[in-house]
Amino acid sequence: MELTKKIYKKVNDYGILVMFSHTIFSLSFALISMLLAGQGHLSFKIIFWVLIAFLSARTGANALNRVIDAEIDAKNPRTATRQIPQGLxxxxxxxxxxxxxxxxxxxxAAQLNTICLILSPIALFLMTIYSYTKRFTWLCHLVLGVxxxxxxxxxxxAVTGTISWIPLLMGxxxxxxxxxxxxxxGAQDYDFDVKNGIHSIPARFGVKNALHxxxxxxILAVAFLxxxxxxxxxxxxxYFAGLTINIVLFIIQHKLVAPDNLKNVKVASYSINQVISIVFLITGVLDCLI
Incomplete structure (x- = not known):
């Protein structure tokens, strides 16, 4: 029983460490892109290995971010309770x-096709370099996005072995x-970032301009969609019904925060975007399959 509790706690710690609940942010884009590429003809092998590649990459990237940012996290009161700073x-x-x-x-990636295997080092590079970008450029948010x-x-x-406008627009x-x-x-860390030389768009342009x-x-993301x-x-x-719902959610998201009112930052940046992801995933998948 004691061993079971220890295993559960360790699994739970890793789930918190890598923010597993945030997987939905890019999973929705990946699944819809995969379905569009397959045009209704996807093998179990493709689906399985795409999911494995995505989940392992995303999990590893977030864990690596916690390692690289451990010292910064320890200094910031907001992040000092994370697992590594706490010594957990x-x-x-x-x-x-x-x-x-x-x-x-x-x-x-090797199980999917040669091009995925060849390009995997680029993905590894991006997942590694992102955590360092806040040390030298305010473009760190865009690096995370890329x-x-x-x-x-x-x-x-993974599905086609080729590239086209659809996945590029999706990206x-x-x-x-x-x-x-x-x-x-990042707006909530404005004071800490400025004081400690951490680069971000809020620190570079101020919170008001950053929110703009x-x-x-x-707006551009919606245009691409x-x-x-x-x-x-x-x-x-x-799909467009779901996009309409998400436009409303985007508006709500930005109404919840203001330069002099950042108490709803977590709701605006994470909670609402989880809902946006789910709406995008459900409506996109349904349209692809029906």
């Missing part, structure tokens, strides 16, 4: 976990969407 986990065990996750990702966009582009490549939408809500989330930039990113719906023969009224 040590860097060595997390690094071993990261290596295992990335090895699984590369193996999964890293997330590897999911829909990679899913398309652009994913990039701007993630960067937009990451800016909102976030809004612009989300509209174009995707118009170009994709498999998407129609259900």
């Amino acid at each position: 986990m040590n860097k060595k065990e997390v690094i071993i976990f990261v290596v295992i996750c990335f090895a699984i990702m590369v193996f999964a 890293t997330s966009a590897a999911a829909p582009v990679g899913a398309w490549l 652009a939408a994913n990039t701007l969407w993630v960067a937009g809500f990451d800016i909102i989330y 930039i976030s809004s612009a990113f989300h 509209i174009v995707i719906g118009l170009l994709s023969p498999d998407l129609g009224i259900i």
Whole structure:
């Protein structure tokens, strides 16, 4: 019984460490991209290895981020309670976990096709470099977005072995969407970032301008999603109904935060975007399958 409790606690700690509940942010884009690429003809093998590649990459990337940012997290009152700063986990065990996750990702890529295997080092590079970008550029939010966009582009490549406008537009939408809500989330660390030389769009342009930039990113993301719906023969009224719902959710998201009122940052940046992801996933999948 004691062993079971320890195992459960360790699994729970890793789930919190890698923010597993946030997987939906790019999973929705990856699955819809995969379905559009397959045009209704997907083998179990493709679906299985795409999911394995995505989950292992995303899990490893988030764990690595916690290792690289451990010292910064320890200084920031908001993040000082995370597992590594608290001493609940040590860097060595997390690094071993990261290596295992990335090895699984590369193996999964090899099971898909040659192009996925060849491009896997680029994905690994993006997942590694992102955590360092806040140390030297305020473009870190966009780097996170591009890293997330590897999911829909990679899913398309896994199915077709080629690239086209649809996955690129999907990647652009994913990039701007993630960067937009990451800016909102980063606004709460404005004072800490400025004081400690951490680069971010809020720290560089101020919270007010950063929130305007976030809004612009989300408007562009919606524009790309509209174009995707118009170009994709498999998407129609259900997809656009979901997109309409999400536009309303985007508006609510940005109404919840203001330069002098950041108490709803977590709801605006994470909770609402989880709902947006689910709506996007359900309506996109339904339109692809019906």
